[in-house]
Amino acid sequence: MMKRPNRDPEKCSEALKRRQQLELELLVTRCQLGEQQGFDQLVERWHPPLWAYVSSMTGDPAVAEEVLQEGWLRILRGIGRLREPARLQAWLYSIVRRTFMDRLRDRYRLKRFEPIDEEPPGVEPPADLDWEERDHLQRSVGELSLADRETLVLFYLRELQLEEVAEILDIPIGTVKSRLHRARRALRKSLTQKGVQR
Numbered sequence: 001m002m003k004r005p006n007r008d009p010e011k012c013s014e015a016l017k018r019r020q021q022l023e024l025e026l027l028v029t030r031c032q033l034g035e036q037q038g039f040d041q042l043v044e045r046w047h048p049p050l051w052a053y054v055s056s057m058t059g060d061p062a063v064a065e066e067v068l069q070e071g072w073l074r075i076l077r078g079i080g081r082l083r084e085p086a087r088l089q090a091w092l093y094s095i096v097r098r099t100f101m102d103r104l105r106d107r108y109r110l111k112r113f114e115p116i117d118e119e120p121p122g123v124e125p126p127a128d129l130d131w132e133e134r135d136h137l138q139r140s141v142g143e144l145s146l147a148d149r150e151t152l153v154l155f156y157l158r159e160l161q162l163e164e165v166a167e168i169l170d171i172p173i174g175t176v177k178s179r180l181h182r183a184r185r186a187l188r189k190s191l192t193q194k195g196v197q198r
Contacts (some may be wrong), residue, residue: 028085071096140190148183
């Protein structure tokens with residue numbers, strides 16, 4: 001009987017990551033060549049995480065969908081200019097973020113203010129919390145400043161690296177770290193005031 005070779009899990013994990021990265025780069029190349037199936041796969045793969053990101057920032061699924069549709073138009077028009085296919089994830093989030101920020105600027109420029117929504121933005125809390133703790137966490141995240149909330153969502157909920165968050169937000173890594181620290185401190189204080197002890 002032949003023995004299976006010992007495989008180092010770390011090497012397997014690195015090989016899997018490299019393969020996934022190569023597949024993404026190939027997908028970008030297919031899109032840049034104008035292949036319709038490539039565009040379809042790009043949207044299929046990235047629409048859910050981008051929608052979750054935008055909806056956590058807007059708090060309104062309808063607004064999130066509008067922002068994301070405009071973002072997809074910008075992405076599809078601009079993918080030919082993406083010079084580093086390995087940076088696809090950060091590039092996608094950056095475009096969607098700029099689309100959202102443009103919408104905010106337009107809203108303030110037109111001085112068309114809507115009533116403040118009492119519900120916090122749609123951040124999905126961890127599953128191990130009971131319903132009351134989940135509600136407190138969602139409300140506490142919704143109370144954060146937009147900059148702190150956005151940084152927190154990208155780092156913890158979208159699980160991006162510090163460097164990627166910095167690139168998406170176009171800020172230094174030190175600023176990302178300070179926003180995360182400030183957001184965690186504010187969350188801890190808010191949750192403590194609401195009686196959540198974890």
